[in-house]
Amino acid sequence: MMTPSTEVELAEAVAGAQSALRIQGGGTRDIGAPVQGAVLSTTGLSGVSLYEPGALTLVAGAGTPLEEIEATLAAEGQRLAFEPMDHRALLGTAGTSTIGGVVAGNMSGPRRIQVGACRDSLLGVRFVDGAGRLLKNGGRVMKNVTGYDLVKLMAGSWGTLGVLTEVSLKVQAVPEAVGCVLINGLSDVDAAAAMSAALGSPYDVSGAAHAPSGVDRHPMTMIRIEGLEASVSYRAAKLAEALAKFGGEMSVERDADKVAAGWAWVRDVAVMQCGSGDVWRMSVKPSDGPKLVEKLRALHAGLHVLYDWGGGLVWVQVPEGTDVRSLSFEGHATLIRGSSKTRASLPVFQPEPAPLAALSQGLRAKFDPRGILNPGLMG
Amino acid sequence: MDMPTPNPEVLAKKARIVARLNEVLPPDAVISDEVEVRAYECDALTAYRCPPLAAVLPASTEEVAAVLKVCHAESVPVVPRGAGTSLAGGSMPTADSIILGVARMTEVIETDYENRFIRVQTGRTNLSVSGAVEADGFFYAPDPSSQLACAIAGNIAMNSGGAHCLKYGVTTNNLMGVTMVTMEGEVVEIGGAHLDTGGLDLLGVICGSEGQLGVVTEATLRILHKPEGARPVLMGFDSNEVAGQCVSDIIKAGILPVAIEFMDRPCIRATEAFAGAGYPDCEALLIVEVEGSDGEIDAQLERILAIARTHNPVELRESTSADESARIWLGRKSAFGAMGQINDYMCLDGTIPVSQLPYVLRRIGELSTDYGLDVGNVFHAGDGNMHPLILFDANKPGDLEKCEAFGADILRLCVEVGGCLTGEHGVGIEKRDLMVDQYLPEDLDIQMSVKDVFDPKWLLNPAKVFPLASSEARRMAAE
Numbered sequence A: 001m002m003t004p005s006t007e008v009e010l011a012e013a014v015a016g017a018q019s020a021l022r023i024q025g026g027g028t029r030d031i032g033a034p035v036q037g038a039v040l041s042t043t044g045l046s047g048v049s050l051y052e053p054g055a056l057t058l059v060a061g062a063g064t065p066l067e068e069i070e071a072t073l074a075a076e077g078q079r080l081a082f083e084p085m086d087h088r089a090l091l092g093t094a095g096t097s098t099i100g101g102v103v104a105g106n107m108s109g110p111r112r113i114q115v116g117a118c119r120d121s122l123l124g125v126r127f128v129d130g131a132g133r134l135l136k137n138g139g140r141v142m143k144n145v146t147g148y149d150l151v152k153l154m155a156g157s158w159g160t161l162g163v164l165t166e167v168s169l170k171v172q173a174v175p176e177a178v179g180c181v182l183i184n185g186l187s188d189v190d191a192a193a194a195m196s197a198a199l200g201s202p203y204d205v206s207g208a209a210h211a212p213s214g215v216d217r218h219p220m221t222m223i224r225i226e227g228l229e230a231s232v233s234y235r236a237a238k239l240a241e242a243l244a245k246f247g248g249e250m251s252v253e254r255d256a257d258k259v260a261a262g263w264a265w266v267r268d269v270a271v272m273q274c275g276s277g278d279v280w281r282m283s284v285k286p287s288d289g290p291k292l293v294e295k296l297r298a299l300h301a302g303l304h305v306l307y308d309w310g311g312g313l314v315w316v317q318v319p320e321g322t323d324v325r326s327l328s329f330e331g332h333a334t335l336i337r338g339s340s341k342t343r344a345s346l347p348v349f350q351p352e353p354a355p356l357a358a359l360s361q362g363l364r365a366k367f368d369p370r371g372i373l374n375p376g377l378m379g
Numbered sequence B: 001m002d003m004p005t006p007n008p009e010v011l012a013k014k015a016r017i018v019a020r021l022n023e024v025l026p027p028d029a030v031i032s033d034e035v036e037v038r039a040y041e042c043d044a045l046t047a048y049r050c051p052p053l054a055a056v057l058p059a060s061t062e063e064v065a066a067v068l069k070v071c072h073a074e075s076v077p078v079v080p081r082g083a084g085t086s087l088a089g090g091s092m093p094t095a096d097s098i099i100l101g102v103a104r105m106t107e108v109i110e111t112d113y114e115n116r117f118i119r120v121q122t123g124r125t126n127l128s129v130s131g132a133v134e135a136d137g138f139f140y141a142p143d144p145s146s147q148l149a150c151a152i153a154g155n156i157a158m159n160s161g162g163a164h165c166l167k168y169g170v171t172t173n174n175l176m177g178v179t180m181v182t183m184e185g186e187v188v189e190i191g192g193a194h195l196d197t198g199g200l201d202l203l204g205v206i207c208g209s210e211g212q213l214g215v216v217t218e219a220t221l222r223i224l225h226k227p228e229g230a231r232p233v234l235m236g237f238d239s240n241e242v243a244g245q246c247v248s249d250i251i252k253a254g255i256l257p258v259a260i261e262f263m264d265r266p267c268i269r270a271t272e273a274f275a276g277a278g279y280p281d282c283e284a285l286l287i288v289e290v291e292g293s294d295g296e297i298d299a300q301l302e303r304i305l306a307i308a309r310t311h312n313p314v315e316l317r318e319s320t321s322a323d324e325s326a327r328i329w330l331g332r333k334s335a336f337g338a339m340g341q342i343n344d345y346m347c348l349d350g351t352i353p354v355s356q357l358p359y360v361l362r363r364i365g366e367l368s369t370d371y372g373l374d375v376g377n378v379f380h381a382g383d384g385n386m387h388p389l390i391l392f393d394a395n396k397p398g399d400l401e402k403c404e405a406f407g408a409d410i411l412r413l414c415v416e417v418g419g420c421l422t423g424e425h426g427v428g429i430e431k432r433d434l435m436v437d438q439y440l441p442e443d444l445d446i447q448m449s450v451k452d453v454f455d456p457k458w459l460l461n462p463a464k465v466f467p468l469a470s471s472e473a474r475r476m477a478a479e
């Protein structure tokens, strides 16, 4: 394993590599088609190099532990807005997640629907391409249209276009209050309609999820609001009023710790952490979610399901080897947890239509002409 | 402004190119008359003009594809155009280019409130996207000041922002999918009614690519329900430093207004004379707007005003009616017009870290004295996106050049303090040659290699964004 401790060393390691490299941060997100190659670790590039709470910006080495970043922000009453998932329990991995890994996978949690994905918080990157060149794009300011936006391209490229060495992020103040409207007992279809009504309201919802089998095995729909105390109580009441027509048993949770625990449960897909089978993450038009799940249920009774993003993000746990894409739907599916057999037999990432695949392939050939950075990971 | 020498072969075969375009488009969609094409000789950066070889106004994605196939086969450069309001010369033609305007493509294709998106043809103006959903309580958030005129096509190409992007983000954060035609004439679908992508984020790189990667014909845009209400407050301070500090304190306190706008004394004076909004005579002025129900607005403003009071404001004016709100915004909204009354002006849009605001404003003041040109500052303070307006006299020989040199110094200053050349207007031709101040040659090379992939012959808007010297080898190889 190579663990360079400076950007220059990392660039030299890539330039000098004779064969494939497996790029690794904390190693907590073992996702993608299996990659053979020497491990190149970013953990040597660690530390927050700039943090301006008054400008809501933070710059850190790619190998900085996520926990360190979260602690640094928490000390100033701030946080990462996009709520990155912790994959460890779901994937059975250990170790410490790095911010570079979060960005490389564009890890976006429940707040995606309100504040955007990880890529929307990403202001700039420094990275080493497959030729060993140290490059930068974007910067540390909130608005930047100077040249092409490779920042977005690098987010979610899973180390296949370059090795991130430094990321700069927009951060967010932790709101003073939080509340969650809970509805017990809705069908998937009614829950989707309720979430859609909440998200189509003026109440600035920051999370909308539905678990057909919640913590206590009952269907549970969750609508989160965050902000000033006066806002949260007002909005929770308004939402409860507006959502009453969907039926179910309604309550409002105002205990901040309980709300946080509930949303961590959603974010980390706790309902699928136990048991066997493959876990897929599907992004669809929200109103298509329940239809897709109904078709899957017809094939596999007892399926575990979790809806986030107002129904647009569907997590399913299916028997090993199931190809959820055979149902054909608009959107995309990613195999997040799969047996080695499934990972070898089914594409982990959604295959792209031919013209897009050609563009992606063309970009890979430019960024990594020798094909040494996580080759094949994304298919 | 240096532009590449027009390709003589292309100029020589104008008749054939026009004939081929006429074969694939209805007769009124091809404009080749030398006088008529002058309507397309510039965008809002009017200091630079060049009539194109011809202009085409297709009405559908299929027609766009047909045009591009012809241009690709004939190796004719194509300059995509929305409404032509670019301030960076993004849609300025070259003499050997075809202007491809999407102005006839204005349809709403689908509106879906349940899933909160609208799909439109990209010639539709920004404001009329909101207009299409307004009666049902929804809106499209990015709101460039040019929103009455500018098209979604240009917004996507420039990744445009607006006064309210502090809360809602810029175009890229609100764009879910596009239909794009490649230079080869192939129609590709990227993204859609779902979020994010299963592969590389091609949508992310297309947004902001200034018409150099493909022609975007349709777009899926995120729409939101309108807030219950909005209310601005106006604050006057006796120094830029103090106003800057106040902005930073508001943000640090965890309150996220939808807009924080900043005006300095020269700009306040000019707008007062022009619009008479009743602004206080002070060094710096902030307009802070918050949203929500009445009660929520009260709660937020109470915090914001408490912070402002710790900075000894010379004026604090809270709006108590729609009329007063409009008056508070009046001066800000007429700032460009007011400066234009005094003289010709050049509008910059470098972005800086908010913490550098006082220093940068002081340096701009010093440079203003050195150059002997007045400058007013009006900008989005919450995100550090500055808009220095440099006044000059276009009729005075040498003044434009002086103004450009002053502007370049300001933009270099923005980069020096950790910012960038452009926050929302784009590079176009205007800032093309300054790119080397922000990026090293290899940083530009990797960007240009993205264009190599999408447009190997470098026919789409080829003389923009990258310094001509940087792109020369590629443009030559493609010819």
Ligand SMILES: Cc1cc2nc3c(=O)[nH]c(=O)nc-3n(C[C@H](O)[C@H](O)[C@H](O)COP(=O)(O)OP(=O)(O)OC[C@H]3O[C@@H](n4cnc5c(N)ncnc54)[C@H](O)[C@@H]3O)c2cc1C
Pocket (backbone or CB within 6 Å): B043, B044, B079, B080, B081, B082, B083, B084, B085, B086, B087, B089, B090, B091, B102, B122, B143, B144, B145, B146, B149, B150, B151, B152, B153, B154, B155, B156, B157, B158, B159, B160, B161, B162, B163, B210, B211, B212, B214, B215, B216, B217, B336, B424, B425, B426, B461
């Ligand atoms: C008074 C005034 C105020 C302004 N205020 C703001 C502001 O607040 N915020 C802001 O961000 N901008 C602002 N602008 C700048 C300008 O309005 C924006 O850049 C706008 O998005 C341009 O849109 P357009 O349709 O006019 O594009 P055009 O000027 O026609 O073109 C702009 C760019 O888009 C490309 N393009 C056009 N159509 C397509 C297409 N179909 N496919 C691919 N590429 C295409 C062009 O080639 C060009 O590079 C302002 C301009 C003016 C004149």
